[in-house]
Amino acid sequence: MTKPFLCIAILALFSCNQQPSVDLFTNASIYTSNEAMPNATAMAVSDGKIVGIGDQESLRAQFKINQAIDLEGLTVVPGLIDAHCHFLNLGFQGQQVDLVGTKSFEEIVLRISAFQAERQLAFIQGRGWDQNDWEDQSFPNKAQLDSLFPKIPIALSRIDGHALLCNQAALDLGGVTAKSQIDGGTVVLENGQPTGVLIDKAEELVMSYWPKPTRQEKINALLSAEKICIALGLTTVDDAGLDRTEIELIDSLHQVGALNIKVYAMASATPSNLDHYLNQPILKTERLHMRSFKYYVDGALGSRGALLRAPYSDASHTFGLPVNSIEDFKRTAKRIAVSDYQMNTHAIGDSANHVVLNTYKEILNNQINRRWRVEHAQVLSTKDAGLFNNIIPSVQPTHATSDMYWAEERLGPERMKGAYALKSLLKINGRIALGTDFPVEFVNPMLTFYAATSRQDLSGYPAEKFKASEALSRTHALNGMTIWAAYSNFEDEEKGSLEVGKTADFVVLDRNIMEVALDQVPNTKVIQTYISGVAQINKK
Numbered sequence: 001m002t003k004p005f006l007c008i009a010i011l012a013l014f015s016c017n018q019q020p021s022v023d024l025f026t027n028a029s030i031y032t033s034n035e036a037m038p039n040a041t042a043m044a045v046s047d048g049k050i051v052g053i054g055d056q057e058s059l060r061a062q063f064k065i066n067q068a069i070d071l072e073g074l075t076v077v078p079g080l081i082d083a084h085c086h087f088l089n090l091g092f093q094g095q096q097v098d099l100v101g102t103k104s105f106e107e108i109v110l111r112i113s114a115f116q117a118e119r120q121l122a123f124i125q126g127r128g129w130d131q132n133d134w135e136d137q138s139f140p141n142k143a144q145l146d147s148l149f150p151k152i153p154i155a156l157s158r159i160d161g162h163a164l165l166c167n168q169a170a171l172d173l174g175g176v177t178a179k180s181q182i183d184g185g186t187v188v189l190e191n192g193q194p195t196g197v198l199i200d201k202a203e204e205l206v207m208s209y210w211p212k213p214t215r216q217e218k219i220n221a222l223l224s225a226e227k228i229c230i231a232l233g234l235t236t237v238d239d240a241g242l243d244r245t246e247i248e249l250i251d252s253l254h255q256v257g258a259l260n261i262k263v264y265a266m267a268s269a270t271p272s273n274l275d276h277y278l279n280q281p282i283l284k285t286e287r288l289h290m291r292s293f294k295y296y297v298d299g300a301l302g303s304r305g306a307l308l309r310a311p312y313s314d315a316s317h318t319f320g321l322p323v324n325s326i327e328d329f330k331r332t333a334k335r336i337a338v339s340d341y342q343m344n345t346h347a348i349g350d351s352a353n354h355v356v357l358n359t360y361k362e363i364l365n366n367q368i369n370r371r372w373r374v375e376h377a378q379v380l381s382t383k384d385a386g387l388f389n390n391i392i393p394s395v396q397p398t399h400a401t402s403d404m405y406w407a408e409e410r411l412g413p414e415r416m417k418g419a420y421a422l423k424s425l426l427k428i429n430g431r432i433a434l435g436t437d438f439p440v441e442f443v444n445p446m447l448t449f450y451a452a453t454s455r456q457d458l459s460g461y462p463a464e465k466f467k468a469s470e471a472l473s474r475t476h477a478l479n480g481m482t483i484w485a486a487y488s489n490f491e492d493e494e495k496g497s498l499e500v501g502k503t504a505d506f507v508v509l510d511r512n513i514m515e516v517a518l519d520q521v522p523n524t525k526v527i528q529t530y531i532s533g534v535a536q537i538n539k540k
Contacts, residue, residue: 020046021066023533026056028071029512033078033482033497038475043076045504048532053498074527075512077478078498079235079505080445081485084375084394084435086161087239087263088246090228091221092213093439097126099156100439103133105140108156109148116152123211124149126156127439129165132302132406139188142167142196155206160440162300164203166196173209180205184323200299200323218249219258226261230536232444233507233526236262238435238489240344240375241294244273247283254287260531262287262505264489266294266344269332278339286532291490292342294375295332296323298352301378301403301410306349308379313412320349330359337363337370342490344373344394350415353380357387364390373433373488377425379411380418385428392488393425394433397452397477398441404457404466416467422452423470432472433488434480445481449513450521452477458522474514504533 022044030040030053037053044052044059046066052059097115102108108129116124131137145154145167153170157163166176171194174180178194180187185202188195198205213221229237242250242265253259265283267273267290274293277283283290298320299305304312307320329345336343347356353374360372373392378399400420408416426432434448441447447458452472455465465471472480486496495503508527511520529536 020051020063022046022051022059022063024056024059024063024065024068025076026068026070027073028076028508029073030076030498031078031478031514032499033479034499037499040498043498043504043506045530045533048504048534050498050500050502050504053500071508075509075514076498077233077507077509077513078482078496079529079531080233080481080507081236081238081264081489081496082229082234082435082438082443082445082448083238083433083481083485083488084240084396085237085438085443086241086440087225087229087237087261088218088221088242089161090439090443091223091225092217093127094224095125095217095221097124097156098128099126100128100159101133102129104135105129105144108140109144112145112154112156113148116149122152124152124154125210126154127161128159129156130159130302137406139163139195139197140165141190142171142194145196153206153210155210157203158300158303160300160302160437162200162305163303164198164206166198166206168196170206171196174205176205183325184321186321199303200305200321215249218246219253222250222253222259226259228443229261230529230531231526232446233509233529234261234443234445235505235507235529235531236264236486236489236491236495238264238266238485240266240346240437241268242266243268243270244276247288247290251283251285251288254285260287260534260536262495262531263289264292264491265290266292269293269295269336269343274332274335278335278341282340289489289491291340292344292373293332293336294344294346295329296346297329297356298323298347298349301348301407304410306379307352307355308349308411308415309351309354309381310415312410313415314409319351322352326355329355330363333359333363342371342373344375346375348376348378350379350381350384350418353377354384357384357391360391361387366390371488371490376437377421378419379415380421382418385418385421385424388425388428391429392431392433393429394435394488395422395425396435396437396441397422397448397472398436400455400466400470401451401457402441404462420467421470422472426472426476431484431487432476432480433485434477435485444522446513446522446524448481449474449477450518452480453521454518460519478514504530506530
């Protein structure tokens with residue numbers, strides 16, 4: 001070999017053996033969600049990946065340092081994942097009347113009036129009312145809205161999205177009368193006439209005629225939602241129910257760098273979505289993953305739409321109702337089962353969970369690693385709960401602390417034994433995915449962590465804790481928001497824990513949520529959110 005070629009070979013060998021230049025994060029209290037190394041004090045990141053984790057001295061000796069970031073003793077956790085939310089709807093909520101926290105129907109009217117005085121819209125939408133928070137817990141009536149807004153259509157969604165209050169102008173859009181009927185929904189009547197309240201699929205009688213948001217309005221909603229989520233430490237969101245056009249819009253925004261947050265998309269299990277995606281390979285990019293379908297079996301407990309095996313304790317005339325027919329659910333499950341796609345089914349009542357779990361068992365026939373999910377899994381019989389050994393429970397801890405004031409009145413003491421069962425489900429499955437269902441609940445994942453571990457509301461009520469035996473440990477709560485949520489998304493090999501080879505999604509917190517008093521957890525602030533190694537919060 002000639003001398004010039006020998007020099008080139010030596011240089012090439014030296015270059016291949018060199019470690020990459022890294023950003024070194026030091027002086028941190030790192031919780032990795034990795035059982036093999038639960039804690040660390042330093043982490044090395046290069047090209048969006050974690051290349052080293054441990055202590056500062058060993059990492060400095062191992063790598064060439066591009067820049068060192070001293071975190072001054074702050075706490076670092078893996079990028080937080082909301083395993084069940086409505087990301088796009090969160091953005092739309094900012095364009096509507098905010099009715100969250102209203103304590104009476106009169107307060108709703110005041111908020112609408114103030115909103116309309118400022119916006120002067122041709123159609124008014126709102127979201128967030130909950131009659132269970134009012135002194136009079138009856139469903140509202142449209143009469144006052146008809147008087148104040150006789151010509152402007154108004155549609156006000158209940159906090160859970162499973163009931164809609166419309167004024168007469170809105171009902172007229174869809175020609176809704178006392179005789180209107182729809183499978184999977186109810187037009188609520190009083191003295192033989194519509195009150196304006198539409199339950200579950202009956203909402204479509206009006207909303208099918210409502211003006212559709214423009215592409216730009218959808219973009220604005222996505223960007224608005226991203227800003228909220230990233231500020232609170234979320235790096236991945238599981239949007240539970242999107243249409244193909246919405247998924248394609250998210251993908252396009254990712255491709256041009258306009259949207260950074262990662263999205264695990266559940267396509268709504270509509271015929272058109274099923275026909276399209278089941279004939280396509282799974283969609284996977286760096287920031288978008290579409291490999292699941294979201295199906296609704298029943299409604300919500302708060303609006304008495306959850307499907308129960310016996311009548312509601314506070315309304316003996318109703319069992320709730322199936323949003324879709326059981327036959328359609330089974331047909332859909334069979335279609336998805338012969339593909340590589342995942343099925344994620346909304347089931348709240350014990351009857352709905354019974355149908356879903358037994359159908360899953362029959363159709364999957366002991367297939368492993370399908371990771372099919374039950375979204376909410378809120379009210380369960382003891383026998384049915386055991387079927388979660390091969391099915392992932394996707395649960396929202398803040399639902400328990402929101403519903404605890406009236407849940408037993410709805411269900412009675414016997415059914416409460418199998419309701420809001422976090423720890424029991426964890427024992428059966430070994431994993432539990434945690435989310436919020438925002439905007440039904442608040443976005444903040446620290447409230448998820450707090451509700452899962454404390455089983456109390458923000459005032460510390462009840463002192464004895466709500467179903468205290470179902471509280472999760474702090475480690476399990478963090479896992480449910482990180483590695484177990486990633487597992488439920490088929491993403492645990494790339495994210496969900498801080499270990500070498502995984503994407504550098506992580507969050508810097510102003511306090512140690514694993515050690516501070518639980519009542520301090522909701523006050524936790526996010527100092528910085530990193531997605532693929534890039535800081536997302538502008539400090540200027």
